[in-house]
Amino acid sequence: MDLNFTPEEEAFRAEVQGFLRDKLPARLRDKVKAGLRLTRADSVEWHTLLNERGWLANHWPTQYGGPGWNAVQKFIFEHECAVGGAPRIVPFGVNMLGPVLIKYGSEAQKQYWLPRILNGDDWWCQGYSEPGSGSDLASVKTTAVREGDHYIVNGQKTWTTLGHHANMIFCLVRTNKEAKQQSGISFLLVDMNSPGVEVRPIITLDGEHEVNEVFFTDVKVPVGNLVGEENKGWTYAKYLLTYERTNIAGVGFSVAALERLKRIAAKVQRHGRPLIEDPSFATRLAKVEIDLENMKTTNLRVIAAVAGGGVPGAESSMLKIRGTEIRQELTSLTRRAMGPYALPFIEEAMYEGYADEPVGPAEAAQAAAIYFNNRKLSIFGGSNEIQKNIISKMILGL
């Protein structure tokens, strides 16, 4: 039993920290640390810097341009990036589609698409969810009908994160209506500039344009864009969903959020004292801090098991549930720390370059919005209730 990282792992951590210190632009870091909203250009800027270092596709093997890291290295990298205020890697191309193409794609597909992901030639989004599907992803209704060298796609996808930035979308489509639910699904790559594709924004309760609806009306897709075999898409989709979920607890994000919360609560006053000294606030803060300390170790236990050759199975469901609960509690406490100044909704103040006098304490403008936005954490990626179903079936055998 040894909770310490090896000297090699500590050296790697120092290397990542050094890279962040040298290469992460202060402008981006400050935006992330303050919880301001990021633009497409911000993400592209960070992806480019990571790619120059060879660290963008950190889940990929070296032969395709990944760094060939093990589970512990990936964890350290993701953790340091989160704690250091780096923008999130937009996962759809590098972390989701990339591994699917590497495992199931044709040689031609790998040769064509993988470099484009690394270079930022394509911005991918994910076409899984449909209206009414919720957590029941296999209920795909969007159809793809083969006509010569093309599929004709009709239907609708929804909750498409950052789809308005994307030029490509990977979709689950139904290619066999007769087959049982999971077995008639195929995995198709669709150019969003094709005639018949329409993207409409969904504005979330925090006023942000993050997700979209995507409509397909007689969209022609070359058969070369089918990944793997027709009607086997569910296998690929599941692989994508379970791939590399060791960082699903988001411990790094929580560590950063806790630091931010403490910074805020040390400034905000209550009864003439810093809020952080208020007994009821301090109690709730300590509870989530302890939960996070325990979570760090729970997460490392799973990482160590993966590094030792295990597969992160239903354990990642445990990490997802408690990890998101902790993140949500932290956003809740940050919102509460603002007192009445959680109310003002000044959207411009959530973006870089807001020049007016801020209303209320520093970072008050985004506190409530971030809290509302983060309600998504326990809903997406398989709701926390679905995760409990998975634990019940896979670990408990119920």
Place this chain on the structure above:
Amino acid sequence: MNFEHTEDRRMLADTLNRFITEQYPFEVRNEVAGSEQGLSTAVWQQLAEIGALGALFPESVGGFGGAGFDVSVVFESLGRGLVVEPFLGALIVGRALAAAGSPAQQAALAGLIDGSTVAALAHDEPGNHYELSRVATRATATANGWQLDGAKAVVLQAQAAQLLLVSARVAGDVEAEDGISLFLVPADAAGVQLRGYGRIDGGRAAELSLQGVQLGAEALLGGAGQGFATLELAIGWGLLALCAEAVGAMDVAKQYTLEYLQTRKQFGVPIGSFQALQHRMADVLLEIEQARSAVINAAAAMEADRLTRERALSAAKFSIGRIGARVAEEAVQMHGGIGMTWELPLAHYAKRLVMIDHQLGDEDHHLQRYIALGRSVA
């Protein structure tokens, strides 16, 4: 980074678990736990022989272990078997002796490690409510040594003990850390009176009255008035032990409940097929894993500086208190009516889990302590 125990520790755990399964099944345990002695001398001796006591202490004082993970491995096994034997007293008193004892005083460790001496910590007092530094029992210097007067509360296994470690105040305000001394008191010393009783979770304890107890100078452990640091350190080992014991008990309570969900039928199907119960069980599983992590964090911190160690211990005891009660309550609830009965082993695991929260500080106490320790960092 490695979360597997060494082979030595795995072997020790296997040996202990096998002994408990074979020699200390539930019927035996309950008989011992409800007996007039509140322990079994025969079992205690056998456990000492297989090394369960020696593992708690470093080689420098005659043991063969003594690291945080040695202690957690032993107590996790004890928790799995709901063992009521006086391990906690041996650990706390032995650790105090190891930390502050003179060579002559440390001679007592041999008896603690071979099981021939039963030791008990007499620290809590009526009204101190877990507060470590609140000691009203007085120690007054006499011509030959010391005189103790006062009362101690809920002293575990006091009636079976030959050796008591008693905290008493030589100076200072009733809550001051300075001025507390520790004394090694023979349980049969004149003026020591016990009022024994059984515990709701099995085994025995006693109220202790100290009236004009005369002790020689050699009874004082460490410097006069300087006992707090030793007390905190020794109780820290006790905290780790209780937390690990709880994780062992949680694992068994989880297993019992899971088996019940798979076999108990209602409306023609196993009740484990109901999503309401599945989700409760998934929560229980998740919480237990967090509790296990808390124990790992605490065990790893035992060699760290005081603040790091004590914060990790309070974090763990808070986590265990909260989660232990949750696991106990959920397990009883999911068992339904049968979970309310004395005959069901699970019910005794539930009681032990809840009562662990009442030893050496409950979740509220340790949460506040964690916060206070954090302030002294900042």
